[in-house]
Amino acid sequence: MTCLGSARACAVVTALLCAGLSGCAGDGRDAGPPAPGAPPAESLQTILAHADAAFRDGDYLEAQNAYEQAVQIDPEQSRATTNLATCYLKNRMVKRAGDRLRTFLARHPEDAVARLVLARVLVRQGELAGAADALREVLRTHPDVVMAHYNLGQVAYRSRLYDEAEEHLKRAVELKPDLPDAHYTLGLTYLALKRYPEAIASLEKAAQVDPKHVGARFNLANAYVRSGRMQEAAKQQAVYAELSGRSKSQQEKEVQIKASSVKAIQYMLDKKYPEALAEYRALAGRFPDHAPIYSSMGQLLILLGRRDEAFEALTRATGLDPKLSDPHYLLAGLYRERGDQQAAERELTTFAALEAIPEGKSGY
Amino acid sequence: MAASSPQGRPALYVALVIASLGAAAPGPGERAGASAVARVTFTDATLPAGLGSVVHVHGGTGRKYYIETVPPGACWLDYDRDGWQDIYFVQSGPLPGTPRPAGSPHSRLFRNTGNGTFVDMTEKAGVANASGYGNGCTVADYDNDGDEDLYVTNFGPSILYRNNGDGTFTDVTESAGVKNGLYATGAAWADYDNDGRLDLFVANYVDFTMDDQKFCGSVRANRRSYCHPDAYGGLPDVLYHNEGNGRFKEVARASGIWDPDGKGLGVVWLDYDLDGDQDLYVANDATPNMLYRNNGNGRFTDVTALAGVCCSEDGKPQSGMGVDAGDLDGDGWQDLFVTNLSNETNEFYRNLGGKGPFSVDTYPAGLGEVSLLMTGWGTDMFDYDNDGDLDIVVTNGHPMDDIELDSDIITYAERPFLFENDGRGRFAEVGRERGAYFGALDVGRGLATADYDNDGDVDLVVATSNRRVTLLRNDGGNAAGHFITLRLEGVRCNRDAIGARVTVRASGHSQVREVRSASSYLSQNDMRLHIGLGEATQIDSIEIRWPAKVKKVEKIGPVAADQFLVIREGSGIVAKSGPGIAAR
Numbered sequence: 001m002t003c004l005g006s007a008r009a010c011a012v013v014t015a016l017l018c019a020g021l022s023g024c025a026g027d028g029r030d031a032g033p034p035a036p037g038a039p040p041a042e043s044l045q046t047i048l049a050h051a052d053a054a055f056r057d058g059d060y061l062e063a064q065n066a067y068e069q070a071v072q073i074d075p076e077q078s079r080a081t082t083n084l085a086t087c088y089l090k091n092r093m094v095k096r097a098g099d100r101l102r103t104f105l106a107r108h109p110e111d112a113v114a115r116l117v118l119a120r121v122l123v124r125q126g127e128l129a130g131a132a133d134a135l136r137e138v139l140r141t142h143p144d145v146v147m148a149h150y151n152l153g154q155v156a157y158r159s160r161l162y163d164e165a166e167e168h169l170k171r172a173v174e175l176k177p178d179l180p181d182a183h184y185t186l187g188l189t190y191l192a193l194k195r196y197p198e199a200i201a202s203l204e205k206a207a208q209v210d211p212k213h214v215g216a217r218f219n220l221a222n223a224y225v226r227s228g229r230m231q232e233a234a235k236q237q238a239v240y241a242e243l244s245g246r247s248k249s250q251q252e253k254e255v256q257i258k259a260s261s262v263k264a265i266q267y268m269l270d271k272k273y274p275e276a277l278a279e280y281r282a283l284a285g286r287f288p289d290h291a292p293i294y295s296s297m298g299q300l301l302i303l304l305g306r307r308d309e310a311f312e313a314l315t316r317a318t319g320l321d322p323k324l325s326d327p328h329y330l331l332a333g334l335y336r337e338r339g340d341q342q343a344a345e346r347e348l349t350t351f352a353a354l355e356a357i358p359e360g361k362s363g364y
Numbered sequence: 365m366a367a368s369s370p371q372g373r374p375a376l377y378v379a380l381v382i383a384s385l386g387a388a389a390p391g392p393g394e395r396a397g398a399s400a401v402a403r404v405t406f407t408d409a410t411l412p413a414g415l416g417s418v419v420h421v422h423g424g425t426g427r428k429y430y431i432e433t434v435p436p437g438a439c440w441l442d443y444d445r446d447g448w449q450d451i452y453f454v455q456s457g458p459l460p461g462t463p464r465p466a467g468s469p470h471s472r473l474f475r476n477t478g479n480g481t482f483v484d485m486t487e488k489a490g491v492a493n494a495s496g497y498g499n500g501c502t503v504a505d506y507d508n509d510g511d512e513d514l515y516v517t518n519f520g521p522s523i524l525y526r527n528n529g530d531g532t533f534t535d536v537t538e539s540a541g542v543k544n545g546l547y548a549t550g551a552a553w554a555d556y557d558n559d560g561r562l563d564l565f566v567a568n569y570v571d572f573t574m575d576d577q578k579f580c581g582s583v584r585a586n587r588r589s590y591c592h593p594d595a596y597g598g599l600p601d602v603l604y605h606n607e608g609n610g611r612f613k614e615v616a617r618a619s620g621i622w623d624p625d626g627k628g629l630g631v632v633w634l635d636y637d638l639d640g641d642q643d644l645y646v647a648n649d650a651t652p653n654m655l656y657r658n659n660g661n662g663r664f665t666d667v668t669a670l671a672g673v674c675c676s677e678d679g680k681p682q683s684g685m686g687v688d689a690g691d692l693d694g695d696g697w698q699d700l701f702v703t704n705l706s707n708e709t710n711e712f713y714r715n716l717g718g719k720g721p722f723s724v725d726t727y728p729a730g731l732g733e734v735s736l737l738m739t740g741w742g743t744d745m746f747d748y749d750n751d752g753d754l755d756i757v758v759t760n761g762h763p764m765d766d767i768e769l770d771s772d773i774i775t776y777a778e779r780p781f782l783f784e785n786d787g788r789g790r791f792a793e794v795g796r797e798r799g800a801y802f803g804a805l806d807v808g809r810g811l812a813t814a815d816y817d818n819d820g821d822v823d824l825v826v827a828t829s830n831r832r833v834t835l836l837r838n839d840g841g842n843a844a845g846h847f848i849t850l851r852l853e854g855v856r857c858n859r860d861a862i863g864a865r866v867t868v869r870a871s872g873h874s875q876v877r878e879v880r881s882a883s884s885y886l887s888q889n890d891m892r893l894h895i896g897l898g899e900a901t902q903i904d905s906i907e908i909r910w911p912a913k914v915k916k917v918e919k920i921g922p923v924a925a926d927q928f929l930v931i932r933e934g935s936g937i938v939a940k941s942g943p944g945i946a947a948r
Contacts, residue, residue, distance in 0.1 A: 092770050092771045092772065093772045094771070094772055094773045095772040095773055096772060124773070125737070125773055126733050126734070126736035126737055128733055157727075158727050158732065158733070159727075159733075160727065160728055188677070192728065214678065214679045214680065215677070215678035215679050215680070217679065218672070218675070218678065218679025219677075219678075219679070221669070221672075221721075222672050222721045225670070225720045225721050226720060226721070237669045237670070240669070240679060241669060244652070244675075244679060244680070244681070256594075256595065
């Protein structure tokens with residue numbers, strides 16, 4: 001992994017990735033002696049291994065159950081606690097995630113990873129002031145964590161604290177110049193401040209880093225209009241219309257495919273993997289450019305032990321939709337098995353970035 | 365509560381209301397102080413008003429048909445021209461294809477008796493929409509004969525009821541040619557070509573059919589839930605041009621209103637660029653909202669992209685439900701407010717001057733964070749405390765009745781919002797301080813405002829999904845500030861003067877209003893213009909730009925505050941009354 005700041009920041013980034021991923025080596029606290037009267041360490045390790053595997057397979061309910069057992073055995077487990085909270089978030093139990101993390105942080109106030117996940121919980125609950133406090137606290141002890149700067153910048157922007165937003169977003173793009181959303185939110189901040197030349201520069205940078213960034217194109221057009229640059233605005237509007245049209249039809253297709261995937265999902269639940277795979281292959285025939293199908297196929301092929309085919313399917317998934325997080329995670333495991341640690345780290349980093357504080361999603 | 369109590373109200377009733385406010389109602393000289401604003405309360409008047417039996421039925425059987433989540437709306441209208449606002453509640457009833465025996469739930473028209481109560485006149489009026497699965501409604505005098513006609517949108521053929529002027533209506537859908545037949549939701553009248561005749565826009569939603577029930581929900585738990593609109597395709601909307609002979613002609617595509625994939629719900633006509641003709645905004649559910657600029661020649665241009673009002677701040681389409689337009693920041697330009705699904709926030713599009721993009725000012729205006737977890741539907745901009753600016757009310761309630769199985773922070777029933785404007789377009793949510801209803805959970809859908817008791821402040825009605833309606837009487841708004849209420853009557857322009865723009869100047873402060881038919885969500889407000897005046901006891905001038913091909917501006921004033929005026933095109937004030945008395 002390439003660390004972006006100090007060694008301490010590197011440790012936190014590693015921990016953050018672990019919080020999002022599970023299956024990483026634990027921190028020092030996890031290796032500590034069991035509490036008096038606790039079951040043998042082997043049983044805890046077995047449960048954690050099972051939890052991590054379930055998490056890897058995308059079975060967040062199973063992972064949640066296992067992590068709950070783990071923290072029952074050892075409530076001081078940082079990794080299990082943050083992973084459990086992440087499972088709660090995945091399973092839309094936001095309040096429970098918050099409760100778990102707050103209880104843990106009361107005993108371990110220095111745990112930056114837990115606090116980062118708590119910030120994510122608070123954003124999901126619309127509690128921006130609390131999220132900002134959590135992120136400021138992380139930065140107080142770990143001043144160079146790029147995602148903390150980015151998320152605090154975003155939260156500050158939403159809270160109309162534009163000076164603070166500018167400060168942290170500028171720091172985020174210093175630490176990670178290829179983070180399009182940091183440039184984008186910095187552009188929004190300048191737009192709000194009516195500093196149009198700077199807004200245009202930041203939004204152009206976001207669009208340069210990620211040419212498919214819908215928000216950057218949308219707001220770039222807006223900023224050009226406000227600056228009287230109508231021809232450039234028209235050009236951006238055309239790009240935006242093309243991109244958003246595609247992404248919208250993609251969304252609709254996803255829902256239609258989901259509705260057609262019931263049989264495959266039932267096979268999955270019955271552990272009839274070859275039948276499920278056949279269903280997904282048929283769907284891929286009908287929707288050959290739909291990334292999630294290949295992600296599901298990759299997952300099934302791993303379960304069936306057909307790793308080369310899985311690699312192919314997952315690579316195709318990430319090629320079709322680089323923002324789909326799950327295949328990056330699965331690919332990381334496959335790269336690791338192949339001994340390509342650098343590629344594995346790259347995929348994990350991408351996965352972690354995609355798992356950052358999510359945009360609002362439908363309540364459905 | 366009016367300083368002078370409405371005619372016909374028993375003294376005991378008045379005393380009880382005063383007691384409920386915790387203080388005697390102040391006299392005219394004591395208005396507009398902070399303490400007066402604090403005493404504004406919305407009182408649940410549903411039962412005393414005789415509306416306790418109005419219960420929406422979506423007809424659900426557990427199979428979670430998509431259409432169950434959408435209705436209903438409600439419309440205020442003065443169908444008998446007595447100066448008191450009557451109300452029409454849209455019913456959905458048994459699902460299409462299931463038997464509708466006598467006594468099945470149907471839509472209902474209630475006549476306002478003028479003493480705070482309503483009487484069911486549906487049977488006599490003949491507006492039950494008994495065979496339709498109702499969604500929404502809109503009201504206007506489309507034939508310029510002096511009475512209000514009614515259009516009801518259905519899943520399937522919609523209905524136009526022409527008012528016969530004698531308390532009865534006739535279904536003229538077929539002869540008028542406005543059946544539509546698709547999945548109609550929001551609809552609104554306006555004279556888009558300023559020919560003096562009202563035209564009708566109808567939004568269509570999705571291509572769902574009862575035979576196309578998709579599985580949505582949890583396969584693992586074998587739990588069927590309502591689908592997201594993405595599960596279905598959109599439908600084109602329709603625009604009916606009024607030909608003037610009782611017939612309409614469908615001209616949507618020919619006029620440039622064309623969005624075949626749109627999933628329309630809320631609609632509002634407005635003049636966003638102040639060029640004197642009616643533009644159109646459509647809130648679409650999970651597809652981009654649309655703004656059509658009226659070119660003034662019978663055609664429209666899609667200016668959504670230029671105006672930047674399609675989507676979230678990030679350019680992503682949202683689940684547009686309801687919409688209203690009004691000048692929220694007092695700069696004279698019509699802004700837009702759109703309600704959306706949970707995790708999206710509602711959106712406030714600030715109009716920066718009619719030519720370039722609107723500014724998405726949801727968070728800066730204080731409207732973002734609070735709405736993040738709520739699903740908004742009906743919404744209206746209205747001045748509940750008569751302080752001279754437009755406040756915002758929103759009904760909330762998730763579409764999925766089992767959402768709590770999927771989320772521990774989002775609920776099915778949700779409390780509504782009342783946002784108070786600071787006069788500059790920044791808002792604070794004050795609902796809980798303004799009445800128990802705003803602290804209670806409900807499954808809101810339609811919402812409409814009216815001064816139904818003619819006491820000088822604006823009341824609310826909330827239409828809920830599969831629940832009883834709620835009538836909220838504004839108590840104290842008229843004591844918090846002065847007001848003027850205007851009913852415009854067109855002569856050369858359309859009789860309702862829909863599209864008229866009114867500027868009221870008082871104490872150096874200008875306010876702008878537009879006369880419109882439906883807005884909000886599947887609903888329509890009192891078409892009279894209610895303008896709060898704060899401490900001003902006199903209006904310096906009322907300027908009216910009538911909707912006509914040749915722009916005509918009429919100026920009236922000065923006039924005293926706290927009146928209900930009827931202003932006729934070319935004739936000035938033709939009727940007036942004080943609070944509690946109907947101006948006809």
